[in-house]
Amino acid sequence: xxxxxxxxxxxxxxxxxxxxxxxxxxxxxxxxxxxxxxxxxxxxxxxxxxxxxxxxxxxxxxxxxxxxxxxxxxxxxxxxxxxxxxxxxxxxxxxxxxxxxxxxxxxxxxxxxxxxxxxxxxxxxxxxxxxxxxxxxxxxxxxxxxxxxxxxxxxxxxxxxxxxxxxxxxxxxxxxxxxxxxxxxxxxxxxxxxxxxxxxxxxxxxxxxxxxxxxxxxxxxxxxxxxxxxxxxxxxxxxxxxxxxxxxxxxxxxxxxxxxxxxxxxxxxxxxxxxxxxxxxxxxxxxxxxxxxxxxxxxxxxxxxxxxxxxxxxxxxxxxxxx
Amino acid sequence: xxxxxxxxxxxxxxxxxxxxxxxxxxxxxxxxxxxxxxxxxxxxxxxxxxxxxxxxxxxxxxxxxxxxxxxxxxxxxxxxxxxxxxxxxxxxxxxxxxxxxxxxxxxxxxxxxxxxxxxxxxxxxxxxxxxxxxxxxxxxxxxxxxxxxxxxxxxxxxxxxxxxxxxxxxxxxxxxxxxxxxxxxxxxxxxxxxxxxxxxxxxxxxxxxxxxxxxxxxxxxxxxxxxxxxxxxxxxxxxxxxxxxxxxxxxxxxxxxxxxxxxxxxxxxxxxxxxxxxxxxxxxxxxxxxxxxxxxxxxxxxxxxxxxxxxxxxxxxxxxxxxxxxxxxxxxxxxxxxxxxxxxxxxxxxxxxxxxxxxxxxxxxxxxxxxxxxxxxxxxxxxxxxxxxxxxxxxxxxxx
Numbered sequence: 001x002x003x004x005x006x007x008x009x010x011x012x013x014x015x016x017x018x019x020x021x022x023x024x025x026x027x028x029x030x031x032x033x034x035x036x037x038x039x040x041x042x043x044x045x046x047x048x049x050x051x052x053x054x055x056x057x058x059x060x061x062x063x064x065x066x067x068x069x070x071x072x073x074x075x076x077x078x079x080x081x082x083x084x085x086x087x088x089x090x091x092x093x094x095x096x097x098x099x100x101x102x103x104x105x106x107x108x109x110x111x112x113x114x115x116x117x118x119x120x121x122x123x124x125x126x127x128x129x130x131x132x133x134x135x136x137x138x139x140x141x142x143x144x145x146x147x148x149x150x151x152x153x154x155x156x157x158x159x160x161x162x163x164x165x166x167x168x169x170x171x172x173x174x175x176x177x178x179x180x181x182x183x184x185x186x187x188x189x190x191x192x193x194x195x196x197x198x199x200x201x202x203x204x205x206x207x208x209x210x211x212x213x214x215x216x217x218x219x220x221x222x223x224x225x226x227x228x229x230x231x232x233x234x235x236x237x238x239x240x241x242x243x244x245x246x247x248x249x250x251x252x253x254x255x256x257x258x259x260x261x262x263x264x265x266x267x268x269x270x271x272x273x274x275x276x277x278x279x280x281x282x283x284x285x286x287x288x289x290x291x292x293x294x295x296x297x298x299x300x301x302x303x304x305x306x307x308x309x310x311x312x313x314x315x316x317x318x319x320x321x322x323x
Numbered sequence: 324x325x326x327x328x329x330x331x332x333x334x335x336x337x338x339x340x341x342x343x344x345x346x347x348x349x350x351x352x353x354x355x356x357x358x359x360x361x362x363x364x365x366x367x368x369x370x371x372x373x374x375x376x377x378x379x380x381x382x383x384x385x386x387x388x389x390x391x392x393x394x395x396x397x398x399x400x401x402x403x404x405x406x407x408x409x410x411x412x413x414x415x416x417x418x419x420x421x422x423x424x425x426x427x428x429x430x431x432x433x434x435x436x437x438x439x440x441x442x443x444x445x446x447x448x449x450x451x452x453x454x455x456x457x458x459x460x461x462x463x464x465x466x467x468x469x470x471x472x473x474x475x476x477x478x479x480x481x482x483x484x485x486x487x488x489x490x491x492x493x494x495x496x497x498x499x500x501x502x503x504x505x506x507x508x509x510x511x512x513x514x515x516x517x518x519x520x521x522x523x524x525x526x527x528x529x530x531x532x533x534x535x536x537x538x539x540x541x542x543x544x545x546x547x548x549x550x551x552x553x554x555x556x557x558x559x560x561x562x563x564x565x566x567x568x569x570x571x572x573x574x575x576x577x578x579x580x581x582x583x584x585x586x587x588x589x590x591x592x593x594x595x596x597x598x599x600x601x602x603x604x605x606x607x608x609x610x611x612x613x614x615x616x617x618x619x620x621x622x623x624x625x626x627x628x629x630x631x632x633x634x635x636x637x638x639x640x641x642x643x644x645x646x647x648x649x650x651x652x653x654x655x656x657x658x659x660x661x662x663x664x665x666x667x668x669x670x671x672x673x674x675x676x677x678x679x680x681x682x683x684x685x686x687x688x689x690x691x692x693x694x695x696x697x698x699x700x701x702x703x704x705x706x707x708x709x710x711x712x713x714x715x716x717x718x719x720x721x722x723x
Contacts, residue, residue: 122503125452188672190381220670251629
């Protein structure tokens with residue numbers, strides 16, 4: 001069976017199985033009093049009339065959500081045979097006069113098409129250009145979706161705009177913590193000096209935590225991560241994220257700290273449990289087997305700790321490294 | 324087309340890591356209308372010049388792409404050609420590939436030598452093409468004058484005219500794969516194919532052109548007078564310490580530079596995969612133990628032994644006393660200077676590097692350099708065997 005035919009059959013079967021009214025029926029209902037669609041009652045593959053009607057539904061800014069969804073479904077299932085339908089969808093996405101929720105639905109559909117459609121590469125440049133035009137849209141949800149897609153593509157333009165926002169050179173497109181997350185998709189974006197400045201002078205606590213998280217990829221930030229981890233007055237989330245970061249950036253230095261945390265009576269239990277788990281799985285087994293002080297402390301924690309998380313971690317440790 | 328090597332890079336005027344990007348863009352714009360100064364743009368292409376130090380990868384791409392695109396109007400000088408070919412052969416960034424395709428149109432006259440590189444560029448970029456603009460530097464989107472890498476490649480094929488004939492079979496095949504092309508690229512492709520006519524008449528020409536440039540990398544025999552950095556301290560993939568002199572003397576060596584966080588699969592990942600292939604070829608030919616192989620990371624702070632080991636194992640590398648991955652514990656700068664490495668660094672990691680493989684003699688001196696274009700396993704073996712067998716062997720191998 002050829003693939004387009006199989007896809008059409010599957011689409012029709014799914015439509016029927018769902019027991020939901022299809023595009024034709026919804027369209028006929030919305031056009032009561034108007035000339036009924038010729039094939040309104042019959043399910044089946046989309047015809048040229050269906051596609052024309054579906055595009056018109058989107059271009060008209062149809063407020064009826066089920067009809068809009070059905071129209072997108074009709075177009076989406078036909079793009080493999082008619083790739084230029086993507087241009088119609090891109091046109092709606094770019095049309096600021098259309099409702100934001102419609103454009104958001106169109107963007108979601110385009111994104112689905114982008115990873116399932118064999119012939120999408122030919123449309124990819126136009127799609128990415130359209131997304132770049134949308135990142136300044138007044139609708140925050142639409143803007144954020146477009147930024148997210150471009151960030152995952154490691155797009156130079158969106159990274160430049162996000163950094164401009166964080167540096168205060170232009171209005172921020174998204175909250176600082178989201179901007180940092182988006183930049184984190186590309187390790188080569190080289191935001192590390194900016195992140196270190198954010199840790200020192202954060203626009204929000206969430207932004208600070210996100211900045212610390214990304215510093216894990218920067219070995220030259222190991223000192224900063226160590227300072228944050230060692231400071232018992234520091235926010236708990238920041239310390240835990242620093243621990244993870246230090247383990248990536250400087251594993252040997254992390255192991256020293258993890259050992260210190262386990263041995264310290266006055267440490268946070270969650271951090272202690274994390275440290276034991278990390279030592280269990282990543283530390284040098286020979287070194288651990290010679291470390292009687294650590295083993296004794298872990299046996300003591302297994303017996304005495306009030307934290308179930310810590311006790312569980314000690315059991316895993318002793319099962320792997322205990323004598 | 325003549326392929327020329329770059330000498331020691333000179334940094335013009337006062338351009339350095341603090342120079343605003345916009346100044347570089349203005350320089351490129353000025354040279355477009357003053358082609359006599361085009362060589363000054365070529366001098367800004369070597370990766371290791373201070374201009375690129377401390378900048379992000381994206382800033383490096385923006386600057387290099389804008390400079391390269393200017394060669395279309397200014398004319399493409401010989402020293403810039405290896406950089407343009409490298410980008411076409413290995414590039415995965417649409418902006419740089421588009422710029423390189425434009426730069427080819429700055430050649431004094433069309434040449435069929437460019438064909439294999441343009442075809443490779445299509446393969447590299449067809450699934451990750453993007454809308455780009457050279458109308459201004461750091462444009463704000465939407466832009467009125469956007470193009471794509473494949474559209475620029477098509478324009479270059481059109482510019483080549485009859486010299487594009489060796490590409491005809493591949494371009495015909497691309498027409499069957501139309502989904503990967505935008506409407507304008509498809510139209511351009513159709514026009515090129517129509518202009519060139521029937522594919523069947525010229526398959527031999529295509530083979531000739533491909534055979535001339537596709538293999539062999541970019542080899543340069545050299546004997547450096549620089550002192551071997553014997554004291555540089557290294558650590559291998561198992562955490563064993565060794566000095567440069569301790570590992571790289573006594574027998575000839577083949578050494579590749581790479582880093583595990585390289586995101587271009589056509590560069591470091593491919594180089595290491597080919598190093599594994601080269602190791603197997605050495606074993607099959609009975610050279611095991613007579614030649615050493617090594618890969619040294621550009622990113623010693625991040626590429627700890629466990630990461631080096633995993634990266635190599637995942638690509639089929641055989642590790643042993645004579646076959647190691649290494650990171651510098653001290654003295655990366657000394658190695659950088661000794662090898663003349665084509666690499667530069669942003670605030671935390673590599674922002675740009677070329678492909679580079681060196682064949683060292685038993686004293687650890689650089690004997691042969693393969694840079695920029697991807698090297699060929701047999702070509703490297705040829706040079707390494709000659710070193711292992713002693714003086715005059717290369718000449719004998721050539722005669723036979």
